[in-house]
Amino acid sequence: MGLKVLEIIAPQGEIKAIERVTATAEIVDWWRTAALEDERFSTNMMVKPENMQTVLDALQQILDHCVEARVIIHNVETTLPKIEVEKPAEDTQKAKDPGLSREELYEEVERSSQLNQTYLLLTVLSAIVAAIGMIENSVAAVIGAMVIAPLLGPNLALALGTTLGDVPLTRRAILANLAGLGLAIAVAFLISFMIEPTTNAQLAERTIVSYGALILALASGAAAVLSLSAGAAAGLVGVMVAVALMPPAVGLGLFMGWGQWAHAEQSALLLLINITAINLSAKLVLVFRGVSPRRWPDKGRARRSSRWAFGFWGISLLVTLVSIYLGNL
Numbered sequence: 001m002g003l004k005v006l007e008i009i010a011p012q013g014e015i016k017a018i019e020r021v022t023a024t025a026e027i028v029d030w031w032r033t034a035a036l037e038d039e040r041f042s043t044n045m046m047v048k049p050e051n052m053q054t055v056l057d058a059l060q061q062i063l064d065h066c067v068e069a070r071v072i073i074h075n076v077e078t079t080l081p082k083i084e085v086e087k088p089a090e091d092t093q094k095a096k097d098p099g100l101s102r103e104e105l106y107e108e109v110e111r112s113s114q115l116n117q118t119y120l121l122l123t124v125l126s127a128i129v130a131a132i133g134m135i136e137n138s139v140a141a142v143i144g145a146m147v148i149a150p151l152l153g154p155n156l157a158l159a160l161g162t163t164l165g166d167v168p169l170t171r172r173a174i175l176a177n178l179a180g181l182g183l184a185i186a187v188a189f190l191i192s193f194m195i196e197p198t199t200n201a202q203l204a205e206r207t208i209v210s211y212g213a214l215i216l217a218l219a220s221g222a223a224a225v226l227s228l229s230a231g232a233a234a235g236l237v238g239v240m241v242a243v244a245l246m247p248p249a250v251g252l253g254l255f256m257g258w259g260q261w262a263h264a265e266q267s268a269l270l271l272l273i274n275i276t277a278i279n280l281s282a283k284l285v286l287v288f289r290g291v292s293p294r295r296w297p298d299k300g301r302a303r304r305s306s307r308w309a310f311g312f313w314g315i316s317l318l319v320t321l322v323s324i325y326l327g328n329l
Contacts, residue, residue: 003028003083004052008043008059010069016045017062024058028049030082040068046076048083052101057294073104100229102291108228109160110169112153115176122150122182126188126242130250132195135191137200142247149242151180152224155275159225159282162309164293165302181271184246185253192257206251207266209273209327214320217277219242224278225285244274269327273320280313 009020012035022030028046029323035041047055056071063069100108126149133141154176161170248271255264283306293302 002049003079004047004049004073004232006045006047006055006059007072007074008045008063008069009040009072010043010063010066011040014044014062014066014069015041018059019057021045021062023057025057026055032318045166046079046083052104056101056103060294067305102294105169105229105291106160106169108158109153112150113157113169113173113176114153115172115179119150119153119176119180120183122148124187126150126246127184127250127253128191130184130246131188131191131254133205134200134202134247134250134254135195135198139202139204142202143239143243146239146242146246149239149246150247151177154180155221155241155245155278156228156282158223159221159279159286160291162305163283163286163291163302165298165305167305170305181245181249182262184249185256188250188253189257190253192254195259197258202247203251203254203263204247206270207255207263208323209266209270211242211324213270214273214324215275217274218281220244221278221281222285225282225289229286229289229291241278244278245271248274266327269320269323272316273324275318276313276316280310280317283309283313 010018015032021027022043022045026047028048030043030045032044033042045055052073059071063071126145128145129148130142130145133139133145154173157169157173158177160166161168161173220243224241248267251267252264252271253266255261289308293299
């Protein structure tokens with residue numbers, strides 16, 4: 001990941017405090033423009049990705065009380081002359097993760113989890129393609145449906161919201177998840193009345209509840225958070241998450257429409273297993289990476305939220321493990 005430029009727009013009274021940040025070792029270079037029309041100043045700081053969170057926290061501590069201040073993050077494609085990376089001594093080197101900052105991660109997750117017309121339309125199209133692919137026993141069609149399924153964002157938002165103790169984000173994530181999965185089940189249910197009941201490998205696979213499915217979902221959730229927080233493209237990981245969620249939801253709708261309640265029950269259990277595993281592993285990775293609020297009052301709320309979330313997903317995981325065990329007897 002390349003360098004970042006932080007553009008800090010603040011009143012003149014904050015210049016001295018901002019200059020103290022520019023004197024720290026985390027800053028590669030900095031410059032200031034002339035006063036703007038409203039007498040605010042623009043200070044730019046070039047920062048390496050691994051130092052982003054430290055610098056942002058320092059700036060926010062200074063500017064929290066200033067309603068006229070704003071920090072804008074710019075990506076740097078390249079700079080000349082090239083910034084040489086100094087390698088510190090091994091005995092004093094502290095590994096830093098050059099991933100997205102807390103603020104960038106929040107913005108990315110929030111944007112991808114919005115319950116809007118595009119999200120709903122993509123969900124409907126994905127469910128239609130997945131249903132036809134499963135009925136026709138077409139692996140290619142099912143994979144194509146997963147590519148357009150927008151289910152990654154709401155699940156990451158749910159994990160991040162409970163990790164930060166952000167109630168509004170958590171509520172929006174739950175609503176988006178319920179709307180997306182409910183819509184997928186409803187679409188498949190309607191399609192079931194247009195097509196005669198059938199049996200094939202794709203449909204049968206959505207009735208198999210196993211430890212392998214649990215492991216796949218755990219890996220999908222962890223990979224999704226790691227990919228996104230590292231600033232890498234999450235498209236392929238989103239396909240993994242969609243594979244764990246969309247086919248069981250579509251299978252549930254089809255089996256319900258066909259009156260195959262035993263198969264519908266298995267699909268519902270598989271869907272529950274995958275939702276639990278994805279959210280639990282995603283949350284574990286966020287906590288492991290140290291994602292937390294900056295302010296101390298917010299940290300207390302985040303800890304309480306995390307305890308509730310871990311308790312809920314932990315109990316859900318235990319129930320699913322018992323269900324898998326009983327189902328294999």
